[in-house]
Amino acid sequence: MSEQLTVKTMQQFMAEGKQPEILFWVGSAGSYDDRAKKISRAFVKLLNKAKVDFAVLGPEESSTGDVAKRAGNEFLFQMQAMMNIEVLNGYEIKRIVTCDPHSFNTLKNEYPGLGGKYDVVHHTQFLKELLDSGRLTIEGNTYKGKRITFHDPCYLGRANSVFEAPREVLSKTNADLVEMKRHKSRALCCGAGGAQMFKEPEKGDMDINVLRTKDALETQPNIIATGCPYCNTMMTDGIKAHEKEDSVSVLDVAELLANSI
Amino acid sequence: MEYLPNILFLIALIVGIGFFTRNVKKLSRNIKLGKDVDVSDNKSQRWQNMLRIALGQTKMVVRPVAGLMHIIVYVGFIIINIEVLEIILDGILGTHRLFSSLGGLYDFLIGSFEVLALLVIVAVVVFWIRRNIIRLKRFIKPEMNGWPKKDGNMILYIEFVLMLLFLTMNAADFQLQQLGAEHYTKAGAFPISQFIVPLLDGLPVSTLMVIERTAWWLHILGILAFLNYLYYSKHLHILLAFPNTYYGRVKPQGEFNNLESVTNEVKLMMDPSADPFAAPPEGASAVPEKFGASDVMDLSWVQLLNAYTCTECGRCTSECPANQTGKKLSPRKIMMDTRDRLEEVGKVMDANKGEFVPDGKQLLGDYISHEEIWACTTCNACVQACPVSIDPLSIIVEMRRYLVMEQSAAPTELNNMMSNIENNGAPWPYNQMDRLNWVNE
Numbered sequence: 001m002s003e004q005l006t007v008k009t010m011q012q013f014m015a016e017g018k019q020p021e022i023l024f025w026v027g028s029a030g031s032y033d034d035r036a037k038k039i040s041r042a043f044v045k046l047l048n049k050a051k052v053d054f055a056v057l058g059p060e061e062s063s064t065g066d067v068a069k070r071a072g073n074e075f076l077f078q079m080q081a082m083m084n085i086e087v088l089n090g091y092e093i094k095r096i097v098t099c100d101p102h103s104f105n106t107l108k109n110e111y112p113g114l115g116g117k118y119d120v121v122h123h124t125q126f127l128k129e130l131l132d133s134g135r136l137t138i139e140g141n142t143y144k145g146k147r148i149t150f151h152d153p154c155y156l157g158r159a160n161s162v163f164e165a166p167r168e169v170l171s172k173t174n175a176d177l178v179e180m181k182r183h184k185s186r187a188l189c190c191g192a193g194g195a196q197m198f199k200e201p202e203k204g205d206m207d208i209n210v211l212r213t214k215d216a217l218e219t220q221p222n223i224i225a226t227g228c229p230y231c232n233t234m235m236t237d238g239i240k241a242h243e244k245e246d247s248v249s250v251l252d253v254a255e256l257l258a259n260s261i
Numbered sequence: 262m263e264y265l266p267n268i269l270f271l272i273a274l275i276v277g278i279g280f281f282t283r284n285v286k287k288l289s290r291n292i293k294l295g296k297d298v299d300v301s302d303n304k305s306q307r308w309q310n311m312l313r314i315a316l317g318q319t320k321m322v323v324r325p326v327a328g329l330m331h332i333i334v335y336v337g338f339i340i341i342n343i344e345v346l347e348i349i350l351d352g353i354l355g356t357h358r359l360f361s362s363l364g365g366l367y368d369f370l371i372g373s374f375e376v377l378a379l380l381v382i383v384a385v386v387v388f389w390i391r392r393n394i395i396r397l398k399r400f401i402k403p404e405m406n407g408w409p410k411k412d413g414n415m416i417l418y419i420e421f422v423l424m425l426l427f428l429t430m431n432a433a434d435f436q437l438q439q440l441g442a443e444h445y446t447k448a449g450a451f452p453i454s455q456f457i458v459p460l461l462d463g464l465p466v467s468t469l470m471v472i473e474r475t476a477w478w479l480h481i482l483g484i485l486a487f488l489n490y491l492y493y494s495k496h497l498h499i500l501l502a503f504p505n506t507y508y509g510r511v512k513p514q515g516e517f518n519n520l521e522s523v524t525n526e527v528k529l530m531m532d533p534s535a536d537p538f539a540a541p542p543e544g545a546s547a548v549p550e551k552f553g554a555s556d557v558m559d560l561s562w563v564q565l566l567n568a569y570t571c572t573e574c575g576r577c578t579s580e581c582p583a584n585q586t587g588k589k590l591s592p593r594k595i596m597m598d599t600r601d602r603l604e605e606v607g608k609v610m611d612a613n614k615g616e617f618v619p620d621g622k623q624l625l626g627d628y629i630s631h632e633e634i635w636a637c638t639t640c641n642a643c644v645q646a647c648p649v650s651i652d653p654l655s656i657i658v659e660m661r662r663y664l665v666m667e668q669s670a671a672p673t674e675l676n677n678m679m680s681n682i683e684n685n686g687a688p689w690p691y692n693q694m695d696r697l698n699w700v701n702e
Contacts, residue, residue, distance in 0.1 A: 005700055007697070007700045009697070026696070026699075028686075028687040028688055028689065030699070031687070031691075031695075031696045031697070031698075031699060032687055032689050032691045032695075032696075032699075033689075037699035037702060040699050041699065041700075041702075044700070056697065057696075058696055058697040059693055059694045059695075059696050059697065061686075061696055062686030062687070062693065063682045063686050063687050063688060065682070067678065067682075067688055068678075068679055068682055069517060070517075070639050070658075070661075071661060071665060071671060071675050071678070071679065072553065072658065072660075072661025072662040072663075072664060072665035072666065072671065073662075073665045073666065073671075073679055074519070074520045074523045074552065074553075074662055074666065075523055075526070075527065075666060076679055076682055076683060078519065078520075078523050078524055078527040079527055079530075079531075080682065080686070082527055082528070082531055083531075105513075105515040105516070108513075109512070109513055109515055109516035110516060110517065110519060113519045114519060114524065154515075154638070154639075154640040154641060154642075155515050158514055158515075158640070158641045158642070158645050159513060159514045159515025159516075159641055160513050160514075160515050161513070185645055186323075186580070186642075186645070188582055188585075188642070189582040189638045189640035189642065191582060191638060192638070193638040193639050193640050194637050194638040194639030194640070195675055195678070196638050197688075198674055198675060198677075198678040198688055199635070199672050199674040199675055199678075200674065201586075201588070201636070202583070202588045202589065202590070202632050202635060202636040203587075203588070203589075203632075204583070204586045204587035204588040204636075205586060205587030206586040206587060207586065208582045208583070208585075208586050208638065211582070211585060211586055212582075
């Protein structure tokens, strides 16, 4: 992507003596993972388009510690959390948006007990706000007539009951939304959660992501939409396992929207 | 001699309830082996959960066939208890159909008990077929071999027999009423048992009385025996579902507790003015708290209550992504193992005057393998699926905490991931100063 994005750090806001409207928590995947970086860029493109005065922490951001916590390393989690809280509270951050449901969950639910109290939203919720208030409008019909099925990330859906925001944003693209047999609170995990992303699975007869993409492929989709960088990786690998990478693509809700404006 | 039946009945009642009380005490002692946890918050939400999930059975009907059948048995169980009350009073007072003075209402009640009894029989037969003929996947998983399978069937047999005894009793009573036998005042409506009456045709009053009395006695003795069977069975859920849904999770499923003992240490580490050689504050225990759980005593009492509440329906396991893809992890097994180990600990205590003496065994390793613990994706599907608010995931996480923080026994790849976070603030080995490179790529 060559398009120029406007991204300011909190440090820059500080220097100008201003507060941003919202802090974009990029997350480790969004910062370093090649696929997830594209999601970060697509989301920022939308923020720029909607003229949202947002900031990032940049080098001052560090892992939320979520994955360490799920792996059982409460020490590491709390160390990370307290360092991040020090930075966030130092900048008097009030509102945070993130493209990662795992960061969303831990910032929203687990940081308050350690002294970090913020209004945390997932990017699909924030995009819905921008669409509802008219700050973002859909132009063109990139996805008209395309079949899109949305895979609920566990830590967005089941864990925090956010089911409608991503679906409402997707419906604005004029695509045909189709639901998998198991969806919303009964959606099957992509297989990456609980630190599984970083290890080989235990012995079994199938990989979880292959089973979940089977669910998705049964809806005959053109696109599998996700709202999580880890789900994105797992589903992308899954369609490769089913040899469907030529006919089905895996895209984040932010990317679908960015392609529609 | 006139009062012999009353006396015998009272003795049976006292013995039955006495044994049950003893078991409840043991149950409560075992549950209290768990760590204390604050459950005084969100009272109204907790009551609502109990009314909605336990009393209202809302999570049962997620699976409509099993859910509907279960509601029939559940409603039957509760409503037929009104009849049990009459039986107990009759037994003590030596009366017969004490409530018959209710007239039309009594006819209606007895009539509806009969209809319910028939429906329960139908449901129980369907349940038996699902377990033994259709062999639904979730009922034939490895952890169901042996006692759990027998237990499941036993409950169905007992319920079937109890309902049959109830209907037989009514049929004999009805026939006796029609023959104008002494004591058997005309009362009640018998929409179902009337179809059993032809089988009793031509029998003399004395034989009918023997049948009626035998069915009556077996029915009430069966109920008392069933009450005492609960403690040894998965069927405890009929009682514990209520407290369990009350004490169950009221926070978002994604929220894991923050360990307070860790918070204190981390704060100390990050406080530049803290004196690392300072004496521990007054009252602090000399032995540092164990992180995570390797045995049942390390779990909270709510988690132990969870284990006793589990009725082994396997909805958790059938929704578990790890289990569906052939991994060893089964959330139901986590709960069953926790209960089995807790029972074992209880027995060790019984044998040692109420004191627990280490028996060289623990929950982690002897019951639950590391392989099971590491296969979990923490997706909460098991928590969502449980119709009585059991949280197997929280036990898995406590065991991971023990493995990582007490034993440094995480899989190698996870250790790499964690040292990356420690060194550069990301699970991958990238420089923290490069966090913003994506903007210009």
